[in-house]
Amino acid sequence: MSFYEVWLAVNIVWEYLMANLPVIIILLVAIAFLFGIAVVKGSPAWRKGLRVGILGGIVVALVSIFIIPSVIDSKLSDLNYWVDWANLFAIAGIWGAIGAVMLWPVGAMFVSRD
Amino acid sequence: MPAGVKWVREMVAEYNPDANTIVTDAGQRLQYDYLVVATGCHLDFAQIEGMDVNAIGRNGVGSVYPGPKAANETWRSMDAFRQRGGKAVMTLPGTPIKCAGAPLKTTFMLIDRMRQSGTLERSEIVFHSALGVVFGVPTLNEMILERWAEANVPVVFSSKLVAIDISGHKATFENPDGERTVEDYDFIHVVPPMRAPDALFNSPLAWQEGPMAAGGWLEVDRETLRHRRYPNVFGVGDINGTPRGKTAATVKQSVPLVVSNLIDVIAGRDPSRRFNGYTSCPMILREGSAWLIEFDYDGKLIPSLPLVDPLQDSWFAWLMKVQLLKPAYMAVAKGRV
Numbered sequence: 001m002s003f004y005e006v007w008l009a010v011n012i013v014w015e016y017l018m019a020n021l022p023v024i025i026i027l028l029v030a031i032a033f034l035f036g037i038a039v040v041k042g043s044p045a046w047r048k049g050l051r052v053g054i055l056g057g058i059v060v061a062l063v064s065i066f067i068i069p070s071v072i073d074s075k076l077s078d079l080n081y082w083v084d085w086a087n088l089f090a091i092a093g094i095w096g097a098i099g100a101v102m103l104w105p106v107g108a109m110f111v112s113r114d
Numbered sequence: 115m116p117a118g119v120k121w122v123r124e125m126v127a128e129y130n131p132d133a134n135t136i137v138t139d140a141g142q143r144l145q146y147d148y149l150v151v152a153t154g155c156h157l158d159f160a161q162i163e164g165m166d167v168n169a170i171g172r173n174g175v176g177s178v179y180p181g182p183k184a185a186n187e188t189w190r191s192m193d194a195f196r197q198r199g200g201k202a203v204m205t206l207p208g209t210p211i212k213c214a215g216a217p218l219k220t221t222f223m224l225i226d227r228m229r230q231s232g233t234l235e236r237s238e239i240v241f242h243s244a245l246g247v248v249f250g251v252p253t254l255n256e257m258i259l260e261r262w263a264e265a266n267v268p269v270v271f272s273s274k275l276v277a278i279d280i281s282g283h284k285a286t287f288e289n290p291d292g293e294r295t296v297e298d299y300d301f302i303h304v305v306p307p308m309r310a311p312d313a314l315f316n317s318p319l320a321w322q323e324g325p326m327a328a329g330g331w332l333e334v335d336r337e338t339l340r341h342r343r344y345p346n347v348f349g350v351g352d353i354n355g356t357p358r359g360k361t362a363a364t365v366k367q368s369v370p371l372v373v374s375n376l377i378d379v380i381a382g383r384d385p386s387r388r389f390n391g392y393t394s395c396p397m398i399l400r401e402g403s404a405w406l407i408e409f410d411y412d413g414k415l416i417p418s419l420p421l422v423d424p425l426q427d428s429w430f431a432w433l434m435k436v437q438l439l440k441p442a443y444m445a446v447a448k449g450r451v
Contacts, residue, residue: 004370005418008442008451015441072437074402074429083422084429 027098034105044108052107057100064092116449126153129317131344148376151332152350153314155212155360157306163277163286165304173280177304178216192224192301199233200300201240203285205275207307208244209329212352212360215395215407217305218248218258224303225265226400239267240297242287244274250358251413254397254405257425261399275304308360310353319347321355331355336411338385339372345379348372356391357411362439363394366446392416396435399427406431 017024038044068091069076079085115121124138137143157179159165169175171187174195178185195202204221211217221241228234241248241262248269249255259269270287276294277286285297308329314320315330319341326333332349333342336356341347350372352360359368368389375385391411398404407424409415417424422431445451 004451008366008445011445011450012438012441015444016438019441019444069402069429072433074432078402078429078432081423081426081428081430083426087430087433 027102031101034102038105038109041109044105045111046104046108048111049104049106049108052111053100053102053104056103056107057096060099060103061092061096064095065089068092068095126313128313129319131317131319131341131347134346147346148380149344149347150350150372150376151314151319151347151353153311153353155308155352156311156315158209158309159304159306161307162275162304164280165278165306166280169280170304174283174299174301175278175280175304176220176301177306178220179212179306188220188303192220192227192303195301196224196227196231196233198300199228199231199237201238201298202301202303203297203299204239204241204303205285205305206241206243206245206248207305208274209307209309210326210331210360211305211308213362213395214250214358214360215397217303219398220303221262221267222397222399223401224301225262225267230401234265239265241267241269242273242275242297243269243271246271251407251409251415253415253425254407258397278302278304308352314353319344326355329355336391337388338375339368339389340375340379340385348376358409358413359391359393359411361393361395362443362446363408364392366442366451367392369446370451390416396431396439398432398435402429402432403427404432404435406434 038049065088066076068088069078079088122138122142122144124140124142126136127139128137130136131149134147134149135143135145136149159167167177167180167184170177170180170184171191174191176188176191178188202224204217204224206217221239224239225234228237228239247255248258262269272289273287273295274289275285276288278284283299285299285302286294287297288294309315310320310330310332314332319332320330321327321333332353332355334340334349334354334356335342339349339354339356341349350369351365371387371389374387378385392408393410394408396404396406405424405426406417406419406422406428407415408417415424422428
C-alpha cells in the first residue's frame with residue numbers, strides 16, 4: 001500500500017466523519033454529559049463501572065450485528081462472504097465500543113463500590 | 115481555488131496547439147507553455163432523433179447522465195414505473211461512455227426494485243446494446259448476461275437507439291445493416307452517444323485516425339497521458355482517447371500521475387510515471403450486494419484489496435459503493451488527493 005493510498009483512506013474517513021458531524025457531536029456531548037454527571041454525583045465506582053461498560057458494550061455489539069444491515073437498507077441475508085461478515089463485525093465492534101464508553105459512567109454511578 | 119491561480123470562467127472555443135494558444139467563447143486569446151485538457155465529454159443526445167433532455171422524468175423517459183437533476187428525475191420516473199409494471203427498454207450506445215457500468219447498474223436496480231414491488235413477473239425488461247457486448251471485460255460481460263438471463267432480461271446486440279417518440283412511447287433501433295425496429299415502452303433509459311466537445315473534436319489535438327478519431331478524443335499516450343504529437347499538452351479524465359477508464363476512479367489515479375509527469379516535463383525530463391489504465395466499477399447487483407471490480411487497460415482484474423474477490427457478490431462492496439465513494443469524491447473535488 002502506497003503513501004497515496006493511505007492518504008486517500010485518511011481523507012475518505014475524514015470526509016465521512018464530516019458528513020456525519022451532527023451524529024458525532026451528539027455522541028460526544030452525550031458521553032461528556034454522562035461522565036460529567038458521574039463526577040458531579042460524587043464517588044463514582046470507575047473500576048466496577050468499567051465492567052458494566054464492557055458487558056454493555058458486548059450486548060450493544062451483538063445487537064448491532066442484527067440491526068446494522070437493515071438500518072442501511074440491506075438485509076442480514078445479503079451477507080454471504082467472509083469479508084462481509086468481517087466488516088459487519090468490525091462496524092458492530094465500533095458501536096459496541098461507543099456503547100461501552102457511554103455505559104461506563106452510568107455503571108460507575110449506580111454500581112456500589114463494595 | 116488555490117492562491118496564485120487565475121480562474122478564467124469561460125469555455126474553450128478553439129485550440130491552437132501549433133501557436134500554443136486557446137481562444138475562449140468570450141473571444142479571449144490565452145497563451146500557454148503547457149496545457150492540461152480536462153473538459154470531460156459531450157453527451158450527444160442530438161444523435162437520437164426526437165430526444166429532448168427536458169423530457170427526462172416525464173412520459174417514462176429516464177437518463178442518469180445529464181446531471182444530478184436528471185438522475186433524480188430518472189429515479190422518480192423509474193419508481194413510478196416499477197409500482198405499476200409494464201415494459202422497460204434499457205439502452206447502451208456504441209461509443210465510449212463515462213461510467214460504462216451505469217447503464218448496467220440501472221438495469222440491475224430496476225430488476226431489484228420491481229422484484230421488491232412484486233411487478234417483475236408481469237413486466238418485461240429488454241436491453242439494447244449497440245455493441246456486441248454489454249461490458250468490455252469478457253468475464254464480467256458473461257457474468258452479467260447470466261444474471262440477466264436468470265431474471266428474464268433479453269439483450270439485443272448491435273442495436274442502436276436512433277430515434278424516440280416521447281409522447282408516443284416508441285423507441286427506434288437500428289442494426290449495422292441499417293434495418294430499423296420499433297419498440298413500445300412504458301419506461302426507457304436513454305444513454306446518449308458520447309464524444310469530445312466540439313472545440314476539441316475540431317482541433318488538431320484530437321485523434322486523427324484509429325478507433326478514437328470518430329469521437330474526436332484527445333490523442334494522448336495511454337501510459338504517460340501526454341499528447342502524442344504536442345509534448346506540452348496532457349490530458350486528464352473522460353476526454354482522453356485511451357481504452358476504457360472514463361470513471362472517477364481513473365481520474366483519482368491519473369491526476370497525481372499527470373501532475374508528476376508535467377513537473378518532469380517542465381524540468382526538462384521525460385515523464386517518469388506510467389499509467390496502467392486503472393479503473394473501477396462497483397457493480398450494484400441489487401440493494402445490499404455488489405461486485406467491487408477494478409481493472410486495467412487490458413481488462414485484467416487488479417483488486418486494490420487482495421483478499422477481496424472482485425467477482426464475489428458482496429455486501430461489503432455494496433457498502434463501499436453507497437457509503438464511502440461520496441467521501442472519496444469529496445476528497446478528490448477538494449484537491450486533497
